Every structure is written in C-alpha cells, then in structure tokens.
Amino acid sequence: MPGRQSDYTVVQQIGVGSFGTCCLVKRLADGQKFVWKEVRYGNMREAEKESLVREVNLLRDLRHPHIVRYIDRIVSKSSSTLYLVMEYCAGGDLAQLIQDRKQKRLAGRLNSMVPQEFVLKVFYQLLQALKELHLNQQGKILHRDLKPANVFLTSAMGDVKLGDFGLARVLSSEVSMAISYVGTPYYMSPEQVAKMRYNESSDVWSLGCLIYELCALHPPFTAKDQKELYGKIKKGEFRRIPHAYSDELFTTLSSMLKQNPEQRPTVQSLLQMSFINPSIMPKP
C-alpha cells in the first residue's frame, strides 16, 4: 500500500544522484528517519516508465542485511515525480570515508590507513550483497554501478549496505545516462571499455577496484582523462596496495582485476575464502 507525501516531513536535502534529488526525511507517525530519492518521470518514454515500475517492484522485494532496504514509494502525479523511500544509513558513504582518510594522510596524521579488519568486513558484506543480487530468485540482478558513493555505512566504521543500483540501469535514457555518468568511470572493466557484455564478473572487477581503493585510498587505475584511463585499464598494470595489507588480500584483489573476465573468481568462490568469510574454517 503506497504511502503519501504528507506521511513524511523533509529534514534536509542531502545531495543529487543519477536519479535526481535525495532528501533526509522523517516519518510523522514515529519520527523515524529515511531518505527519499526523487525520480522525475515526466520526460520518460512509456518503455522507460514500464522499466522504472519493474525496477521499483524488484527493489521492493529485495530484503538483505547488506542491501539498502526499500521502504515505500509515493507517486505525485501533479509533479510527475516518484519518491522512493529507503532506509537511512547514518554513517554516510564509503566515498566520504576514503576522502576523510586521504585528508588525514595529507595532514601527515599517523592513523590515516583503513584497518585491514574493516576492509575485510566490507569485502565480506559486499560479497554477500552481490550473491543476493546474482542469485536472486526472480532472475540475476547485476549491480552495474558499484562504487564507494553507492556503499553506505549504518554508523561510523559500522556495517555496510549496497544502494542505488537498479536506478542507474532504469535511467538508461540519454538524459539520465548523461547524469549517471558524471565523474570519471575509474571502475570500468576492460570488457565495458571494449563495449562487450556486462555480467557478474564485471561486478567482481568493480568490487576489486572498490576494495583496492579502500586500502590504497586511490583506485587501481587513475589518469588525467578518459582516453588515458581506458588505456591503463586495458593494459591492466597497478601497484601493490600498501604493505600493511596482507599478501593474501593483494593476491585476491589481483585475481579480481584479471583482464579476462573468465579468469576472475566468482562471488561464490570468494565467499569460500577463510580470510574473508569468518564462517569458513582455515585449511590445516
């Protein structure tokens, strides 16, 4: 049973994403905080509106501890706007955490590195979220836009939740493509650069880039422009993450960044690694 705008009060706007404006809101009934993301569908073609409805229904049915929970949808016909109400993650996003650590490092502060224990927790939780998407009963869901700004924290250095995925795929019209591809595509896989099919192994590549960046505080491939970046991605050379992080972690990240998608580990195989998944007993 969809909600109404009058069920909520807007606390503040917290940003603009690939879909539109994002606000922190409070539910009047119980004062609980949520975020709502405004999707203006007025200029969408019929096919895009149908795709948006399919996407919202898919989001509604996803229930997982490491995927941002969809709570409600509100349609405002007068402004041709869909408000997607989602759980609020009070810790912000990983992009902010990386930015803060980079500032600390620039200021010469000692504890600028992200502890390996936290890196492995994020790694494990995002693998569980990707497993839920890739093995979804209603058919495989690919994230397609895994990046630090799409991973939210329940609290400072708390648990993580994957957010904002389907919308990037739904808003595939020219307009939203322009919006959703603002910024440099640091995590683009070689197969995407070569305009080949995107599949689960492309999500594994992006997760490898994300965990690499959490350790090194920069992506594995950086460049001054898109042409140079694509060249580096295709060449596939990157530096080791700082030596404070284990060889096991770097070796695993290197396998996720293999040029050939078929040579990359699957989400399932990564979840069988005892240094990532605490419920797997180490082999004697």
Ligand SMILES: CN(C)CCCNS(=O)(=O)c1cccc(Nc2nc(OCC3CCCCC3)c3[nH]cnc3n2)c1
């Ligand atoms: C891009 N980042 C560096 C911005 C800094 C980070 N600060 S922030 O975004 O204001 C901030 C501060 C504290 C808590 C939260 N919590 C939060 N944010 C969401 O989306 C943010 C939105 C995503 C698209 C782009 C605009 C911002 C959520 N979506 C579902 N649950 C969410 N919970 C966010």
